[in-house]
Amino acid sequence: MRNMRRGQIMAFALAFFMLPALSLMTSAQVPTVPSVEIDCDSNPVMNVHPSYYEPIDLTCVVRNPSSFEETISVDKEWEGNNVEMILSEDTFTLGADEEEEFTVTFSGPTKLSADTSYSFTLIAQVDSIGQVPYDWANANASYNGDFTVSTYGMVELEMSDKSTRTMVLDEARVLSFQFSNNGNDKDKIRVSIANEAELIESGFSFPLGSFVAEDVDSGSVSSLREISITAPSEVSKEVRVQVIIRAESNNDDNAEFSEISITIVIEKSSELSGLGGLDEMSTGDMKKYGAILGAGILGIFILVLALKVVGRRSAEVATPRTLELPDIEKESDVVDDLDEFDEFDDLFSDLDEEEDDLDSFLDDFE
Structure with a gap:
């Protein structure tokens, strides 16, 4: 009797501990109702740059979590005006707990505005279980996303x-320019001197700053802007430099910049600029021009001297003389001859005086 009672107790205890395990086994064998799941990667962002455009692909996964083979269809809700949304596949036959990937491709024109944005929805629905049509409203799933443009x-x-530009020392010049925004969004465009450090090392300066910036709407042109550059205060030789003006986008670090190069020439200063740049003449040039100048002065002096001599002769000829005739004709001839010699003596005396003046002048010139 006691043994029977003990066996009943053991059977009851075994049944008590085995009941949860039996319950789990029974529930695992119960088939799940038809259903579907769908999910996609992050929202698509399309690059519409004219040089780098390409369609954007979105990878999605559709899954059958039920215990039955299902035929699943995927549909889209899309209202993009100028962008196409294309599914690589829209019907799937999946066994129990199977999944499959498909691609959604977005394509459109280049240069779309950066504020372009469209919402979309992907709807997955169970159409049949095996070969049996299935039309339960709760046997579907959806994914909501947003399409944008970078x-x-x-x-x-x-x-x-x-x-x-040819500049003199300490001269200031203004470089005028404009810039266009050909991007797809409002941009704070910056224009600067790309080789500023090199120019400063050469003695140039930018008293009002070496850059400007302006907000420019997409498809618009800036106002007329300026950068002032001042030449060095002194140079030892002619200076020829390139000033590189560069425009850059603030919206896009990868955007190509636009540049213009301007040549500036600084001529060496002339210490004798008032004399027509004699400091730049060679020694040979100086000698040549000095000889010409000296010859000219000498020629003028000789001309003046000749005019003075001729003037004296004319004055003496014009002065009336009283001639006393000697009693003896022979004596008169001798006197006339002596008078002519006196006139020559006066001429040579004048020439001697003028020669002394010429020698004195040449001594001073040397």
């Missing part, structure tokens, strides 16, 4: 006068 920068620097 911002890109594209700038263009414009300058009407790109000619070489």
Whole structure:
């Protein structure tokens, strides 16, 4: 009797501990109702830059979590005006607990505005279980996402006068320019002197700053802007430099910049500029021009001397003389001859005096 009672107790205890395990086994064998799951990667962002555009793909996964084979269809809700949304596949036959990937491709024109944005929905629905049509409202799933466009920068620097500038020492010049925003969003475009350090080392300066910046709407042009540059205060030789003006986008670090290069020439200063740049003449040039100048002065002096002599002769000829005739004709001839010699003596005396003056002048010139 006691043994029977003990066996009943053991059977009851075994049944008590085995009941949860039996319950789990029974529930695992119960088939789940038809259903579907769908999920996708992060929201698509399309690059619409004219040089780098390509369609954007979104990878999605559809899954059958039920215990039955299912035929699943995927549909889309899309209202994009100028962007297409295309599914690589829209019907799937999946066994129990199977899944499959598909791709959603977005494509459209380049240069779309950066504020372009469209919402979309992917709806997955169980159409049949095996070969049996299935139309339960709760046998579906959906994914909601947003399509957007990335911002890109594209700038263009414009300058009407790109000619070489010749400057003098300490001269200030203004470099005028404009810039266009060819990107797809409003951009704070910056224009600067790309080789500022090199120019400062050469003695140039930028008293009003070496850059400007302006907010420019997409598709618009800036106002007329300026950068002032001042030449060095002194140079030992002619200086020829390139001033590189660069425009850059603030929206896009990867955007290409736009540049214009201007040549500036600084001529060496002339210490004798008032004399027509004699400091730049060679020694040979100095000798040549000195000889010409000396010859000219000498010629003028000789001309003046000749005029003075001729003037004296004319004055003496014009002065009336009283001639006393000697009693003897022979004596008169001798006197006339002596008078002529006296006139020659006076001429040579004048020439001697003028020669002394010429020697004195040449001594001073040397």
